[in-house]
Amino acid sequence: MENAGTYLDHMRARAPLVQNITNYVAMNVMANVMLAAGCSPAMAHDEGEAAEFAGLADALSVNIGTLDPAWLRSMEAAAGVMNAAGKPWVLDPVAVGATALRRDAGARLLALKPSIIRGNASEIIALAGAEAAGKGADSADAVSDAEGAARALARQIGGVVAVTGAVDFVTDGDTAWRVHGGHALMPRITVMGCSLTGIVAAFAVGQAALPATVAALAYYAVAGAIAGEKAAGPASFQVAFIDALHALTPEDVTARARIEAA
Amino acid sequence: MENAGTYLDHMRARAPLVQNITNYVAMNVMANVMLAAGCSPAMAHDEGEAAEFAGLADALSVNIGTLDPAWLRSMEAAAGVMNAAGKPWVLDPVAVGATALRRDAGARLLALKPSIIRGNASEIIALAGAEAAGKGADSADAVSDAEGAARALARQIGGVVAVTGAVDFVTDGDTAWRVHGGHALMPRITVMGCSLTGIVAAFAVGQAALPATVAALAYYAVAGAIAGEKAAGPASFQVAFIDALHALTPEDVTARARIEAA
Amino acid sequence: MENAGTYLDHMRARAPLVQNITNYVAMNVMANVMLAAGCSPAMAHDEGEAAEFAGLADALSVNIGTLDPAWLRSMEAAAGVMNAAGKPWVLDPVAVGATALRRDAGARLLALKPSIIRGNASEIIALAGAEAAGKGADSADAVSDAEGAARALARQIGGVVAVTGAVDFVTDGDTAWRVHGGHALMPRITVMGCSLTGIVAAFAVGQAALPATVAALAYYAVAGAIAGEKAAGPASFQVAFIDALHALTPEDVTARARIEAA
Numbered sequence: 001m002e003n004a005g006t007y008l009d010h011m012r013a014r015a016p017l018v019q020n021i022t023n024y025v026a027m028n029v030m031a032n033v034m035l036a037a038g039c040s041p042a043m044a045h046d047e048g049e050a051a052e053f054a055g056l057a058d059a060l061s062v063n064i065g066t067l068d069p070a071w072l073r074s075m076e077a078a079a080g081v082m083n084a085a086g087k088p089w090v091l092d093p094v095a096v097g098a099t100a101l102r103r104d105a106g107a108r109l110l111a112l113k114p115s116i117i118r119g120n121a122s123e124i125i126a127l128a129g130a131e132a133a134g135k136g137a138d139s140a141d142a143v144s145d146a147e148g149a150a151r152a153l154a155r156q157i158g159g160v161v162a163v164t165g166a167v168d169f170v171t172d173g174d175t176a177w178r179v180h181g182g183h184a185l186m187p188r189i190t191v192m193g194c195s196l197t198g199i200v201a202a203f204a205v206g207q208a209a210l211p212a213t214v215a216a217l218a219y220y221a222v223a224g225a226i227a228g229e230k231a232a233g234p235a236s237f238q239v240a241f242i243d244a245l246h247a248l249t250p251e252d253v254t255a256r257a258r259i260e261a262a
Numbered sequence: 263m264e265n266a267g268t269y270l271d272h273m274r275a276r277a278p279l280v281q282n283i284t285n286y287v288a289m290n291v292m293a294n295v296m297l298a299a300g301c302s303p304a305m306a307h308d309e310g311e312a313a314e315f316a317g318l319a320d321a322l323s324v325n326i327g328t329l330d331p332a333w334l335r336s337m338e339a340a341a342g343v344m345n346a347a348g349k350p351w352v353l354d355p356v357a358v359g360a361t362a363l364r365r366d367a368g369a370r371l372l373a374l375k376p377s378i379i380r381g382n383a384s385e386i387i388a389l390a391g392a393e394a395a396g397k398g399a400d401s402a403d404a405v406s407d408a409e410g411a412a413r414a415l416a417r418q419i420g421g422v423v424a425v426t427g428a429v430d431f432v433t434d435g436d437t438a439w440r441v442h443g444g445h446a447l448m449p450r451i452t453v454m455g456c457s458l459t460g461i462v463a464a465f466a467v468g469q470a471a472l473p474a475t476v477a478a479l480a481y482y483a484v485a486g487a488i489a490g491e492k493a494a495g496p497a498s499f500q501v502a503f504i505d506a507l508h509a510l511t512p513e514d515v516t517a518r519a520r521i522e523a524a
Numbered sequence: 525m526e527n528a529g530t531y532l533d534h535m536r537a538r539a540p541l542v543q544n545i546t547n548y549v550a551m552n553v554m555a556n557v558m559l560a561a562g563c564s565p566a567m568a569h570d571e572g573e574a575a576e577f578a579g580l581a582d583a584l585s586v587n588i589g590t591l592d593p594a595w596l597r598s599m600e601a602a603a604g605v606m607n608a609a610g611k612p613w614v615l616d617p618v619a620v621g622a623t624a625l626r627r628d629a630g631a632r633l634l635a636l637k638p639s640i641i642r643g644n645a646s647e648i649i650a651l652a653g654a655e656a657a658g659k660g661a662d663s664a665d666a667v668s669d670a671e672g673a674a675r676a677l678a679r680q681i682g683g684v685v686a687v688t689g690a691v692d693f694v695t696d697g698d699t700a701w702r703v704h705g706g707h708a709l710m711p712r713i714t715v716m717g718c719s720l721t722g723i724v725a726a727f728a729v730g731q732a733a734l735p736a737t738v739a740a741l742a743y744y745a746v747a748g749a750i751a752g753e754k755a756a757g758p759a760s761f762q763v764a765f766i767d768a769l770h771a772l773t774p775e776d777v778t779a780r781a782r783i784e785a786a
Binding site: 023024025026027028029065066067068069095098099100101102135136137138187188189190191231232233234235236238239 | 541543548551552555556559560564565566567568569570572573576577580581762763764765766767768769770771
Binding site for chain 1: 285288363397450451496497
């Protein structure tokens with residue numbers, strides 16, 4: 001894939017409204033990441049408005065990080081609206097293997113066939129129904145161990161699955177790509193993955209899901225590599241990372257993206 | 263208005279306790295903005311304590327950004343306490359035009375006659391009952407298009423309405439002011455407006471609402487201009503902005519404030 | 525205590541999974557502080573999973589900052605699991621004296637005998653049943669005024685109480701320590717105390733509660749002193765502080781810790 005930057009350009013020109021029904025830890029940083037990238041994030045979760053809001057949104061992300069049953073019902077309602085309208089929605093199955101509540105939520109959301117799923121290796125393995133080694137929200141499995149699970153899940157939903165880690169793996173169940181880059185500090189900062197899920201949703205508006213997801217991950221990885229050059233630790237990394245998301249041009253992304261067929 | 267800085271001085275000397283029933287996205291940054299400025303923010307939202315807490319607070323801010331019905335009931339109860347005690351409270355009608363839940367919440371809170379309303383142009387237009395063009399929490403209308411709505415709302419509540427944007431507009435329905443300054447990066451950072459609402463509440467303690475609101479906006483705009491000189495992007499802007507709120511003296515604010523009669 | 529750094533070393537080697545049932549304001553920064561220090565934080569609060577999640581966690585922190593009754597029930601259930609398993613849990617009684625809801629929550633959680641309690645002076649005094657002068661979440665009492673309350677509470681729970689402020693005081697009801705350091709900007713940044721509570725929980729895994737708590741506070745104070753040398757205000761302080769938590773070695777902590785018997 002030689003044109004990752006054109007997806008950034010398309011996203012910024014459209015500046016899509018992305019509804020995020022996400023966890024309490026992620027909300028602020030996710031909104032800032034999405035604003036820096038160039039889209040319009042909105043958080044609206046109540047059962048009394050989640051579906052109505054989804055009707056206004058161009059894309060949806062749902063994230064089970066700090067789940068409760070009422071929020072899950074809103075996620076299902078909003079996802080249903082996106083499906084009916086043919087608009088993309090992305091599932092982030094945080095720590096899906098950890099508890100019965102999360103396993104049940106994962107199964108229910110999977111049944112609604114998200115356009116795209118983005119998770120770490122342990123989450124993708126657990127969502128596919130296999131035995132995973134996650135510790136809370138952190139992965140204890142390697143991305144390479146999740147490739148089979150990712151392909152199986154992608155076929156099951158008829159969509160795209162992205163496993164993110166040191167090297168990302170993205171597949172529609174048939175074709176697959178690897179995205180290199182990023183920085184070793186990224187796992188030492190919370191909600192980097194959650195925020196990326198929102199970026200993936202924004203990139204998917206009006207685009208084919210597979211290249212849009214690959215391009216979103218490449219953009220994120222380039223920003224991570226740039227931030228890593230300036231950071232003195234995880235907090236200054238986060239500042240430099242968000243600044244880089246804002247400063248990066250489509251041409252920068254195309255030039256620096258490290259994408260290979262898997 | 264030649265003495266904006268004296269309102270900052272008054273606020274810091276009083277260091278008011280401001281209760282904020284606000285959205286999940288805003289809470290952390292809003293608290294940091296308010297602490298940097300020199301007041302004591304507190305977040306307490308449960309129906310079992312919201313009104314009791316309001317009895318302890320010097321001012322209240324309510325924000326419907328991530329609303330649900332229980333939080334709305336707490337907002338109403340706390341606002342009632344402030345009204346009965348003659349203490350100021352400020353309404354931030356985030357994305358009020360977007361859904362029925364928000365329109366209903368806006369109408370119910372408006373009926374309680376907030377001392378001050380602060381919103382973007384689309385929110386003020388929607389709250390006044392006209393057709394607005396907001397996209398989620400972002401304004402799609404110009405401040406100048408909301409001046410009539412602001413004046414009408416101010417008369418309706420017998421209070422003050424602030425429309426914030428590239429140039430802010432503040433009115434009590436009769437007198438009006440414009441506040442210049444700030445920086446183009448401010449809309450690229452989430453909850454800058456929400457946090458300002460808390461600052462407005464703190465400035466209003468023991469002061470007339472109109473000049474206190476104008477002074478709070480001028481202080482914020484000066485800090486924004488200073489931060490803009492140092493920022494490499496939205497995240498470093500936010501760091502520099504909060505540092506500037508803390509470092510600014512009343513004399514700085516008076517000297518750098520750009521306020522004109524409208 | 526001459527070996528504070530060895531507790532940091534032990535914590536990082538173990539990298540414990542710490543469940544935090546905490547307030548909305550704290551969640552993001554607390555997670556980043558804990559990741560920077562070297563443990564794995566996880567936020568899971570729903571009644572449908574809080575106790576189950578506690579079964580997976582190495583330690584638990586509970587914080588009543590933005591309390592509601594459902595969250596309190598989850599805190600009690602998770603604390604019960606930790607007690608039954610002999611795993612440490614830490615109580616952070618935010619603004620416990622402010623309202624009936626908080627006083628009741630404080631009494632109920634105290635009855636479950638937390639391993640460690642960390643609060644500011646006003647909170648510790650209020651939790652011990654005396655008249656405190658707190659203003660919202662901010663202390664209006666001096667640490668020295670809370671020493672008697674801390675000793676009494678420590679005996680009551682058969683555990684450790686830490687009163688944090690300009691100079692921290694830590695006791696098991698018999699032995700007591702003072703920890704010096706930190707920086708004057710720390711009270712101007714929200715959730716510094718909440719985040720420290722999570723660090724204390726991580727340090728307590730597999731260690732005696734008293735020296736682990738003292739070491740955690742010393743580590744935090746050293747990072748604060750380092751950050752203070754670089755900060756231009758509260759927001760740049762927070763960035764430098766989290767970077768310092770990440771960069772500090774056990775040897776640095778031992779060399780720079782300022783701990784004295786009380």
